[in-house]
Amino acid sequence: MALEKTDGASYQKILIYVILTVIFIRLFVSLYQWLKPRAMAWFLTKFAHSSNEAVGQIKSNVFASMKQIQKENGELVVLEIGAGTGANFNFFPESSKVLALEPNIHCVKYLQESASATSHVQLLNIIDGSIEDISAEVKDGSVDAVVGTYVLCSVNNTEAAMNEIKRVLKPNGKYYFVEHVRDEYYNSWTHIGQRLMHPIMKVLADCDCAKSTWTFIDRAGFKAVDYRQGEGSEKFPFFLRPHIYGCATK
Ligand SMILES: C[S@@+](CC[C@H](N)C(=O)[O-])C[C@H]1O[C@@H](n2cnc3c(N)ncnc32)[C@H](O)[C@@H]1O
Numbered sequence: 707m708a709l710e711k712t713d714g715a716s717y718q719k720i721l722i723y724v725i726l727t728v729i730f731i732r733l734f735v736s737l738y739q740w741l742k743p744r745a746m747a748w749f750l751t752k753f754a755h756s757s758n759e760a761v762g763q764i765k766s767n768v769f770a771s772m773k774q775i776q777k778e779n780g781e782l783v784v785l786e787i788g789a790g791t792g793a794n795f796n797f798f799p800e801s802s803k804v805l806a807l808e809p810n811i812h813c814v815k816y817l818q819e820s821a822s823a824t825s826h827v828q829l830l831n832i833i834d835g836s837i838e839d840i841s842a843e844v845k846d847g848s849v850d851a852v853v854g855t856y857v858l859c860s861v862n863n864t865e866a867a868m869n870e871i872k873r874v875l876k877p878n879g880k881y882y883f884v885e886h887v888r889d890e891y892y893n894s895w896t897h898i899g900q901r902l903m904h905p906i907m908k909v910l911a912d913c914d915c916a917k918s919t920w921t922f923i924d925r926a927g928f929k930a931v932d933y934r935q936g937e938g939s940e941k942f943p944f945f946l947r948p949h950i951y952g953c954a955t956k
Pocket residue numbers: 750753754757787788789790791792793807808809810813835836837838854855856857860861862
């Protein structure tokens with residue numbers, strides 16, 4: 707009898723532990739889901755400042771031909787994908803009209819603040835969505851340029867993203883990009899470091915820091931693709947230094 711009582715008590719204890727563990731995991735996941743987009747939006751305001759200091763010159767060079775498009779087309783409508791907190795608005799030509807695509811709603815107030823601070827740019831709309839499918843929000847052949855900086859590392863379906871970018875661009879429209887990518891040499895120390903950092907970056911920032919992003923741009927079927935592959939800036943952590951930057955023409 708005494709043995710049965712002890713067994714019953716142990717089962718009860720185990721059950722209580724299991725219930726408490728499930729409750730703890732549920733609470734932890736909910737906290738993570740609540741905190742992550744807010745923390746990301748806050749972090750991006752800091753990142754915007756430091757990345758513009760680090761790669762501002764690269765951005766200026768990459769975006770330089772926007773003025774020519776504006777001259778030829780009479781206006782410049784830019785779709786910025788993963789606009790974050792509006793780090794790139796400063797680099798767009800006078801009177802640019804910007805559609806900012808951003809799935810993190812906690813970035814919206816920062817985007818509005820950036821737009822107010824860069825009055826030479828007109829923020830047409832902030833679109834809550836993902837670049838994989840914006841067919842309901844942006845018409846075929848309706849924008850002069852698409853801009854994306856440090857976005858493709860977070861995009862799940864990069865082929866779909868490329869198709870959408872091509873779809874929304876006008877003929878001869880340009881897709882401008884600055885992206886951190888996988889080190890071009892397999893098994894280099896940088897690439898090994900990127901593979902080690904991959905799970906941490908995925909959990910913290912939805913970022914694949916070992917992505918061969920250039921292969922998606924190369925294969926997307928643009929009329930012309932022109933980019934450089936090299937180090938973005940020494941100011942970035944080593945696993946985020948390999949970059950590609952340039953533009954593709956529809
Ligand atoms: C590292 S941040 C870069 C933000 C900004 N472009 C910059 O350079 O500061 C990546 C941004 O892409 C957004 N993003 C993630 N997945 C996306 C998707 N599938 N489509 C569009 N934007 C996405 C994130 O919400 C985030 O704001």
